[in-house]
Amino acid sequence: DAGITQSPRHKVTETGTPVTLRCHQTENHRYMYWYRQDPGHGLRLIHYSYGVKDTDKGEVSDGYSVSRSKTEDFLLTLESATSSQTSVYFCAISEKGNTGQLNSPLHFGNGTRLTVT
Amino acid sequence: DQQVKQNSPSLSVQEGRISILNCDYTNSMFDYFLWYKKYPAEGPTFLISISSIKDKNEDGRFTVFLNKSAKHLSLHIVPSQPGDSAVYFCARYTGANSKLTFGKGITLSVRP
Numbered sequence: 001d002a003g004i005t006q007s008p009r010h011k012v013t014e015t016g017t018p019v020t021l022r023c024h025q026t027e028n029h030r031y032m033y034w035y036r037q038d039p040g041h042g043l044r045l046i047h048y049s050y051g052v053k054d055t056d057k058g059e060v061s062d063g064y065s066v067s068r069s070k071t072e073d074f075l076l077t078l079e080s081a082t083s084s085q086t087s088v089y090f091c092a093i094s095e096k097g098n099t100g101q102l103n104s105p106l107h108f109g110n111g112t113r114l115t116v117t
Numbered sequence: 118d119q120q121v122k123q124n125s126p127s128l129s130v131q132e133g134r135i136s137i138l139n140c141d142y143t144n145s146m147f148d149y150f151l152w153y154k155k156y157p158a159e160g161p162t163f164l165i166s167i168s169s170i171k172d173k174n175e176d177g178r179f180t181v182f183l184n185k186s187a188k189h190l191s192l193h194i195v196p197s198q199p200g201d202s203a204v205y206f207c208a209r210y211t212g213a214n215s216k217l218t219f220g221k222g223i224t225l226s227v228r229p
Contacts, residue, residue, distance in 0.1 A: 004160075042123075042206060043161070043219040090160050099210060099217050105151065106217070108160025 003027050004109035006091050012115045019078040021112050023091030025071075031094040032074040033106065034058075034066065036087040043090065049074055050097060081116045088113050120144070121209050123220035131228050136194040138223050140207035145188065148212040152181060152192050155204045155222070164205075165192070197227045 003026030013019050023032060034046040035058075045058030047066040055066050063085060065077045078085055089112045096104035122141040130136045140150070148169055153161035167174040167181045167190065174181050180193045194201055207220040 040221055042121075042221040043208075045217070092160070097215055098212060099215075105163035105166075106153075106161075108162070110158065110160050 004091060004093055004107060006089075006109040006112050008112060009110070010113045012117060013081050014117055015082060016080050019081050019114065019116075021076045021089055021091075021114070023074045023076070023109060025074075025091075025093050027093060027095075027107070028071060029093040029095050029107075030071075031097050031099075032068065033092040033094070034064075034074070034076045035090045035092060035108075036060065037090060037111075038087050046076065046089075078114075081114075083116050086114060086116045121207055121218050121220040123207055123223050125223055126221070127224040127226070129226045129228060130197050132199055133196045136192075136197045136201065136225055136227065138192040138194075138205050138207075138225065140190050140192075140220055142188050142190075142209055145185070146211055146213065147209045149210040150181070150183065150190050151208045151210060151217075152179075153206040153208060153219075155206065161206060194225075197225075199227045199229050201225060202227045 005024045007022045033048040035043045037043050044060045046064050049055045049068040067075045091109040092106040094104050094106050098104050099106050120143045149166050151166040152164040154164045155161040165176050165179050165181050167183050172183050183190045204222045204224050206222045210217045
């Protein structure tokens with residue numbers, strides 16, 4: 001298994017509170033991603049990083065921010081959590097950015113289940 | 118628009134038989150299609166991919182077929198095993214914008 005650790009694994013929080021999810025990798029991969037999985041939507045990209053301090057938005061980035069101060073850590077922050085952000089969040093890493101190719105598929109962590117009440 | 122459609126939410130097959138998971142797409146611009154498999158409480162894992170220049174790719178019990186004229190691909194699992202019970206995501210990758218788009222997923226149940 002790729003060395004990816006997501007913390008916490010489960011979290012319940014109240015609407016309006018800030019929440020930070022952490023992704024830690026031991027593979028020294030350059031690319032890191034945050035996805036959310038919701039019923040009826042599959043996996044949707046929130047933000048991604050292509051290096052330390054280099055990040056960009058995905059398709060559902062509103063309400064989320066990210067930071068990457070070290071190669072191994074990628075943080076996802078919900079500035080003010082809303083019920084629509086109740087979801088399962090997956091971190092993924094890739095050695096290269098061309099994640100469609102056999103030599104650089106996405107490797108996912110085991111997810112964080114976030115409930116916003 | 119780079120939609121990936123997995124129109125059947127679930128599939129149930131008998132152990133030993135063939136499982137066929139389908140995926141349709143709009144817009145012909147892509148470089149690869151990929152399949153990811155996901156067990157409960159775990160992250161998805163890469164299973165198999167196919168390049169846009171191929172019409173078939175095989176890896177053990179798993180074969181993916183690509184029909185570009187119909188904008189359709191399918192994943193065949195032969196023979197199906199109970200351990201194959203999982204959610205399967207179809208995803209398309211477009212190198213021009215480095216975009217990976219996932220379908221909604223299909224839940225496969227293989228009955229012993």
